[in-house]
Amino acid sequence: xxxxxxxxxxxxxxxxxxxxxxxxxxxxxxxxxxxxxxxxxxxxxxxxxxxxxxxxxxxxxxxxxxxxxxxxxxxxxxxx
Numbered sequence: 120x121x122x123x124x125x126x127x128x129x130x131x132x133x134x135x136x137x138x139x140x141x142x143x144x145x146x147x148x149x150x151x152x153x154x155x156x157x158x159x160x161x162x163x164x165x166x167x168x169x170x171x172x173x174x175x176x177x178x179x180x181x182x183x184x185x186x187x188x189x190x191x192x193x194x195x196x197x198x199x
Contacts, residue, residue: 184190
């Protein structure tokens with residue numbers, strides 16, 4: 120009898136968690152404003168999987184480097 124109660128408790132917990140996740144997902148979709156604009160990364164779509172653990176992010180593609188000019192000058196001075 121006690122094993123059955125444990126299994127029922129686990130099943131109820133799994134169903135409750137699934138319901139909470141489904142509710143949260145649907146609730147988030149209601150709060151997207153009408154004038155929302157996709158970021159550049161979102162417009163480019165999904166990243167291809169190139170690494171063993173998942174997609175490799177190329178942050179330089181989406182974020183400007185504030186020290187890019189300074190780094191370029193230093194590289195030129197060092198002959199690289």
